[in-house]
Amino acid sequence: MKARFKEFNSKKFSFHNDPVLVLEDFWSKEDRDIFQAAMDKCEWKRRSEIPEVSGTFPGCGDWSKAEIAQSEASFLLDRVTLPCIPDFIESFPRIKQRHMSFSYYSYGVGDCLSTHDDIGEQYAGTQKPKQVDEGGRERSQQPFSALRRIAMVCYLHNEWDHDWGGELIIYDNRKGKDGQRRLEVSYCLEPKPGSIVFFTVPRFHRVCRVDPLANDHQRLSIGGWFMTEHFP
Numbered sequence: 740m741k742a743r744f745k746e747f748n749s750k751k752f753s754f755h756n757d758p759v760l761v762l763e764d765f766w767s768k769e770d771r772d773i774f775q776a777a778m779d780k781c782e783w784k785r786r787s788e789i790p791e792v793s794g795t796f797p798g799c800g801d802w803s804k805a806e807i808a809q810s811e812a813s814f815l816l817d818r819v820t821l822p823c824i825p826d827f828i829e830s831f832p833r834i835k836q837r838h839m840s841f842s843y844y845s846y847g848v849g850d851c852l853s854t855h856d857d858i859g860e861q862y863a864g865t866q867k868p869k870q871v872d873e874g875g876r877e878r879s880q881q882p883f884s885a886l887r888r889i890a891m892v893c894y895l896h897n898e899w900d901h902d903w904g905g906e907l908i909i910y911d912n913r914k915g916k917d918g919q920r921r922l923e924v925s926y927c928l929e930p931k932p933g934s935i936v937f938f939t940v941p942r943f944h945r946v947c948r949v950d951p952l953a954n955d956h957q958r959l960s961i962g963g964w965f966m967t968e969h970f971p
């Protein structure tokens with residue numbers, strides 16, 4: 740579903756009934772200013788400079804990624820953990836631990852992300868993502884085997900024009916009459932400033948290439964997952 744945040748009732752929404760949630764005007768200008776100021780101080784790495792992911796998504800440009808500092812991670816988790824998220828996460832059996840992993844991303848002209856479903860190591864490579872607990876505190880970087888349950892992306896730039904590309908496309912994976920599975924577009928979402936998107940994983944999606952018409956404008960986002968680790 741798609742709604743303005745102030746009109747959204749999380750208690751009436753369930754990811755079991757609707758796997759995609761789009762909320763507009765989730766972050767105010769003041770909220771975005773906080774993240775943008777933090778992003779200015781970050782140590783950004785280009786995709787090509789991250790050995791674990793440099794070989795993934797060939798031809799997808801050279802977007803940048805940065806870690807979120809603890810204070811902004813706490814602010815983020817305070818705000819994004821809507822009641823419908825634990826309702827979904829806790830519905831899985833034999834949970835040993837909950838994990839979250841979020842990062843800043845910056846896409847400029849020519850950057851995109853080809854179709855994938857957030858399952859497997861293709862996207863994450865072999866890196867151990869920065870993990871934070873429910874209070875936003877950084878966890879030790881112990882290896883773990885967690886399943887991504889809900890993906891989240893939100894947009895923090897101040898301006899985005901229809902012609903600048905960078906849309907998030909989310910697909911339905913439908914079985915046709917011939918028994919073959921086909922992807923059909925279910926959502927095409929412009930990266931509207933202040934909006935946030937959640938969807939259950941696995942789910943095929945991609946980020947459209949940022950158009951040269953965007954010039955120097957960067958598509959600034961936070962992306963990542965709510966995950967669960969399970970007892971054997």
Ligand SMILES: [Fe+2]
Pocket residue numbers: 855856857862890944
């Ligand atoms: Fe993804």
